[in-house]
Amino acid sequence: MYRFLDTLYILIYYIQNHFLFIELCQVLSHMLPSAYTLFHPGQNWRFQHPFASFFHLFFRVVAIVVYLLCEWVSKSFTSCFVLIITLLSFDFWSVKNVTGRLLVGLRWWNQIDEDGKSLWVFETSRGQNIGTETEARIFWLGLIICPLIWTFFFFTSLFSLKIKWLSLVVASISFQAANLYGYLRCKAGGQEGQPPHTSSFTGQRFLQRVSD
Structure with missing residues (x-):
C-alpha cells in the first residue's frame, strides 16, 4: 500500500509541476509525427482492426494496474510476480506476432x-489490410509510453530500496523494450528501400547482425 501511495504521489507531483504528460507527447511528436495528433479533438477515429487495437493495449495496461494494486489484492509477492510476468508474456507475443502486422504492417523476429x-529479420507490408492512422498512433503510443512508465517504476523502486519489486520491474522493462527496439529498427529498415507497390508481406527482409 505504501509503495502504491509513494508511486502515485511522485507521479502526480511531476504531472502537476513539470507537465510530464505534455512534454512526453511533444517528444513523441518529433519521433513519430502522427502520434501527437491522436489527442487532437478533430480527429476521425476509425478502426479497421478494433480487437487488435484493444489487445495491443489490454495486457500491458492491466500489468501496470496489477503492479500498482497488487499489494491491496494479495500480500504474496510470488503471486503478483507470476501474474504480471504472465500478462507481459501474452503482451509480448501478441504485439510481436499479431498487432504489429495488423496495425502498422511490420513484423520482426530473431533467428x-x-x-x-x-540475425534480426524485418518484414514490412503496405497492403489494404493495414490499420488506419488512428490504429497506427495507438500502436506506437502504447509501444513507447508503457516502457517509459515501467522505467518510472524502476526509479521509484530503486529509491525506495525495494529490491524484490525492482527485479520484477527489470523483467517487465526487458519484455517491453524488446518489442520497442525490434519495431523501431523494423520501421527504420522498412523506410530504406521498401518498394512502393508492395501489397502484402513479400519477404523483403532487412538482415542486420546484432554484433554490428
Whole structure:
C-alpha cells in the first residue's frame, strides 16, 4: 500500500509541476509525427482492426494496474510476480506476432544462421489490410509510453530500496523494450528501400547482425 501511495504521489507531483504528460507527447511528436495528433479533438477515429487495437493495449495496461494494486489484492509477492510476468508474456507475443502486422504492417523476429550467429529479420507490408492512422498512433503510443512508465517504476523502486519489486520491474522493462527496439529498427529498415507497390508481406527482409 505504501509503495502504491509513494508511486502515485511522485507521479502526480511531476504531472502537476513539470507537465510530464505534455512534454512526453511533444517528444513523441518529433519521433513519430502522427502520434501527437491522436489527442487532437478533430480527429476521425476509425478502426479497421478494433480487437487488435484493444489487445495491443489490454495486457500491458492491466500489468501496470496489477503492479500498482497488487499489494491491496494479495500480500504474496510470488503471486503478483507470476501474474504480471504472465500478462507481459501474452503482451509480448501478441504485439510481436499479431498487432504489429495488423496495425502498422511490420513484423520482426530473431533467428540463428548457419554459422550460429544471431540475425534480426524485418518484414514490412503496405497492403489494404493495414490499420488506419488512428490504429497506427495507438500502436506506437502504447509501444513507447508503457516502457517509459515501467522505467518510472524502476526509479521509484530503486529509491525506495525495494529490491524484490525492482527485479520484477527489470523483467517487465526487458519484455517491453524488446518489442520497442525490434519495431523501431523494423520501421527504420522498412523506410530504406521498401518498394512502393508492395501489397502484402513479400519477404523483403532487412538482415542486420546484432554484433554490428
